[in-house]
Amino acid sequence: MNDLGSPQLQIEGVSKVFGSGGTEVVALNDINLSITAGEFVCLLGPSGCGKSTLLNAIAGFSLPTCGRVVANGAEVAVPGPDRAMVFQEYALFPWMTVAANISFGLEIKKIPKAEIIEKVSTLLEKLQIKEFSDRFPKDLSGGMRQRVAIARALALDSPILLMDEPFGALDALTRRSLQEELLRIWMEFKKTIVFVTHSIEESIYLADRIVVMTFRPGTIKQVVPIDLPRPRDVASSRFITIQKQLSQMVMEEQMRFQKDEAEHLRV
Amino acid sequence: MTDKNGRLKNGMAIFKRTLQGTIVPVVLLIVWEALTQSGFINPQILPAPSQVLLKWIAYLKPLEPYDPANMSYLAWLFSGELPHDALASIIRVVGGFGIGAGLALPLGLLMGGSARFYQLMNPLVQLLRPIPPIAYIPLAILWFGLGNPPAFFLISLGAFFPVLMNTISGVRTVDEIYIRAARNLGASGATLFLRVILPAATPHILTGLRVGIGVAFIVVIVAEMIAVNNGLGFRILEAREFMWSDKIIAGMITIGLLGLAIDTGMDRINRYLLRWHRGMDQ
Numbered sequence: 001m002n003d004l005g006s007p008q009l010q011i012e013g014v015s016k017v018f019g020s021g022g023t024e025v026v027a028l029n030d031i032n033l034s035i036t037a038g039e040f041v042c043l044l045g046p047s048g049c050g051k052s053t054l055l056n057a058i059a060g061f062s063l064p065t066c067g068r069v070v071a072n073g074a075e076v077a078v079p080g081p082d083r084a085m086v087f088q089e090y091a092l093f094p095w096m097t098v099a100a101n102i103s104f105g106l107e108i109k110k111i112p113k114a115e116i117i118e119k120v121s122t123l124l125e126k127l128q129i130k131e132f133s134d135r136f137p138k139d140l141s142g143g144m145r146q147r148v149a150i151a152r153a154l155a156l157d158s159p160i161l162l163m164d165e166p167f168g169a170l171d172a173l174t175r176r177s178l179q180e181e182l183l184r185i186w187m188e189f190k191k192t193i194v195f196v197t198h199s200i201e202e203s204i205y206l207a208d209r210i211v212v213m214t215f216r217p218g219t220i221k222q223v224v225p226i227d228l229p230r231p232r233d234v235a236s237s238r239f240i241t242i243q244k245q246l247s248q249m250v251m252e253e254q255m256r257f258q259k260d261e262a263e264h265l266r267v
Numbered sequence: 268m269t270d271k272n273g274r275l276k277n278g279m280a281i282f283k284r285t286l287q288g289t290i291v292p293v294v295l296l297i298v299w300e301a302l303t304q305s306g307f308i309n310p311q312i313l314p315a316p317s318q319v320l321l322k323w324i325a326y327l328k329p330l331e332p333y334d335p336a337n338m339s340y341l342a343w344l345f346s347g348e349l350p351h352d353a354l355a356s357i358i359r360v361v362g363g364f365g366i367g368a369g370l371a372l373p374l375g376l377l378m379g380g381s382a383r384f385y386q387l388m389n390p391l392v393q394l395l396r397p398i399p400p401i402a403y404i405p406l407a408i409l410w411f412g413l414g415n416p417p418a419f420f421l422i423s424l425g426a427f428f429p430v431l432m433n434t435i436s437g438v439r440t441v442d443e444i445y446i447r448a449a450r451n452l453g454a455s456g457a458t459l460f461l462r463v464i465l466p467a468a469t470p471h472i473l474t475g476l477r478v479g480i481g482v483a484f485i486v487v488i489v490a491e492m493i494a495v496n497n498g499l500g501f502r503i504l505e506a507r508e509f510m511w512s513d514k515i516i517a518g519m520i521t522i523g524l525l526g527l528a529i530d531t532g533m534d535r536i537n538r539y540l541l542r543w544h545r546g547m548d549q
Contacts, residue, residue: 059447059451061447078450079447079450079451080451081451083451084451084452085447085448087447087448090444091444092448093445093448093463093466093467094543095466095467095469095543095544096466104449104452104454105452108452108453108454109453136542136543137543138543138544156452156453
């Protein structure tokens with residue numbers, strides 16, 4: 001839709017306040033961020049830094065208290081298939097087979113049956129889940145389930161892919177293979193990806209830019225561009241240097257999170 | 268080869284388990300038989316199991332000898348008193364359950380789906396729900412007289428609330444993440460309700476249907492004792508008037524078998540409809 005280089009996602013002065021009166025919690029405070037078409041951005045931070053809140057604002061599940069999100073040239077007001085989302089585990093529809101999960105979004109779009117079948121078959125092939133097409137999600141491992149979730153999101157052909165800690169529940173090896181798969185898909189389909197994670201290593205491995213967020217109120221602490229060539233070597237000295245820098249930044253916020261938690265217990 | 272062996276082993280295990288399961292009932296039957304045969308227990312109070320079995324067979328058998336001029340062989344085979352009673356009871360359960368569940372299901376979906384409608388209807392539902400269907404008997408007779416109408420009314424009432432309550436809670440407790448995922452895929456309105464909320468609520472709804480038919484089966488026996496002059500419930504009460512304890516027990520056994528058959532049938536349907544559900548393989 002957009003040419004490479006122009007902003008695909010514009011976050012303008014976004015704040016989000018939960019609750020009211022004395023129990024008000026400022027989850028996001030004046031977030032400004034512009035994401036270019038084809039960019040891979042990671043939102044990184046400890047629990048409570050508002051990274052998922054920001055993603056939900058982009059997805060349209062929970063609109064900002066003030067400010068606005070402009071996606072694909074239009075202000076976000078409702079959830080929609082132009083901002084496909086991959087959730088944490090268990091968001092596949094358990095009553096639908098793998099193939100039915102992937103084709104559901106296409107059926108809603110009223111795409112002709114023959115076209116749906118072909119598209120689903122291509123995606124099954126691409127994500128290497130063809131032999132599971134008639135299985136139900138409960139028969140699949142966590143890694144396979146997330147492959148299906150990615151296929152379901154890709155089926156929508158949306159330029160933007162939102163990912164909410166999609167690999168958080170996976171073991172290290174499965175996680176790495178899915179990260180590689182995701183990078184392959186990102187390059188092939190030229191998606192703009194916003195990826196929420198609390199893993200520093202994961203964010204450096206994947207992102208063009210890492211947005212480090214502060215603990216409550218959620219603000220942007222720093223935006224760290226990663227210009228390491230891909231495929232990235234997690235054992236290289238530059239990777240490790242960046243990891244140390246980021247680690248320090250994130251740990252500062254983690255300490256604030258823990259202090260806050262302890263104070264809440266005392267009250 | 269190993270597969271065959273495995274199946275054989277599995278078959279043996281099932282056989283062994285079945286054998287173990289029969290030990291206690293068989294011992295009990297032998298003791299019961301011995302106690303009544305020896306005259307220790309008055310057979311009028313508690314007849315011997317053998318006598319109950321004979322009575323059950325007599326109750327099952329056609330009353331008249333087979334005559335092709337009168338009816339077909341199949342009709343004759345089921346012309347006994349017991350098949351008639353059982354059929355009458357089954358029709359009442361199925362019919363009453365159909366009416367009760369058929370009304371409760373759409374109402375429950377509506378109440379679960381719309382917060383406003385829920386607020387409107389819930390106080391009334393909470394008020395009526397604790398009244399046992401049996402307590403409606405006087406009103407049922409007053410309104411519908413005797414015969415099938417009050418029976419159907421009571422049975423459908425018995426099935427109504429379990430189906431209603433479970434359907435409401437099924438729809439209301441659908442995991443938010445499914446709704447988010449569906450809305451992200453572009454689903455809304457009827458599509459969201461029929462293809463996401465309804466299937467997500469199915470486990471609850473099926474539980475309600477199962478409880479509902481169980482209650483319907485209890486109520487049918489009571490209703491038949493009061494309002495009609497056939498059916499298993501009527502028959503065992505009638506047998507009491509003649510002091511036919513063997514026939515009472517034979518009728519009770521039939522009721523038990525029928526209940527078991529209904530529950531097994533519901534279980535099969537559940538397993539098929541919920542084949543996608545976790546913990547549903549065995």
